[in-house]
Amino acid sequence: MSDANAARLGAGARILVTGGAGFIGSAYVRDVLARADGTRITVLDKLTYAGNRSNLAAVEADPEQASRLRFVQGDIAEPGTVGPLVADVDAVVNFAAESHVDRSILDPEAFLRTGVIGVHVLLESVRAASFARTARGDAPVRYVAEGRSTETDRLDPRSPYSAAKAAGELLVQSYVVTHGVDAVVTRGSNTYGPFHHPEKLIPLFVTNAIDDLELPMYGDGLQQRDWLFVTDHAGAIDHVLRHGASGETYNVPGSAEMTNRDVIAALLKPWSLVRTVPDRPGHDRRYALDGTKLAALGWRNRTSFADGLAATIDWFRANEPWWRATKSGDWDAYYERQYGSRLAAGQAALRPGSSSGAGSAPGAAPAIARDPAG
Ligand code: TYD
16 A cells, blocks of 8 residues: 555646745745755645745745646635545545644644544545545644653643644544545644744744744643654654555654753743743643654654754744745734733743843853844
8 A cells, every 4th residue: 555655646747835925834835846856736724823925935936836736715614625636636635723722722723624624534535535645744633641742642632732732643543544535644743944933932932032032931840841852753654654654643753852941941042031821721841752653664864953954943034934934914913912911921931040030041152142143
């Protein structure tokens, strides 16, 4: 089965990428089209706040790549939109997702529409087309475990965001068994990199730090995440699409397990910017995936956290118009709702290994202040 997929998805394949204008989806589109192997991609994206047509600007500016890209604005929960697109491709890779835990606490319904109804509509279309392979490659289903979580650990959703992810994933499994749909599932670790919406920790703190704004650290900042560079994540999903066994789930681990404090310290900004603010409800203490199964399939991450963070900071420094635009519109209302009272109740955070809130994070030259070219 997997060899057949690798062959069928070779040169000239047609792939539908749902959510292909979002953070991880657009990285996937850019990377696959840059291979110049004749692969043709249709992007279906609703262009909510998380999807941004300009994420595909580099592709659209290259005449050869642009000739292999078709962009459709639409909703994966609309059968009339999805059906004809699925009927026209060899595979579907689904990145469409509402992607932020904090927003799922403020507004859960959108998460159910995209994560559950949207996945159901995709699966029904794939079933009707009967030949398309589906890969569900999106942000993580949350669970907490001792050690690293394996694919067979019990799902333990702790926010509306992760509950919607879990439901979508279980729907995929049911379509494999009931209808013989050829589908694989990936669960990604915390992902970061260029084009990341500033609602998430790393881009929020990088962009706030560029502007010398406060950095709102939830609780004690000792929560742990395993950070995965976006091109590694996109590459892993493509690898699973081609080589994964139908019905199987594959974790995509990161390259660096760190506390949030460690991440903040790596930005090398004055620690006095960091505010410890009231915690997120249901905040997962740790999220770390075991990648043994994906490694056995032949995939290894290529980017260290140091290299990935440097590339990310350089990108944000060089692309201020992009992120300033994402921090406009309803951003101020979101920021006020999410952080207004938190920051008002916040306190100066003690820096690592210190009993005083003053001073700088350990390190040499401030990375954020660095000249992107230098
Ligand atoms: P986030 O980027 O929202 O990813 P996730 O919730 O999917 O792990 O958050 C990463 C970690 O950073 C998480 O422990 C929550 C924390 N965090 C803060 O401390 N402050 C913030 O403003 C944000 C957005 C996150």
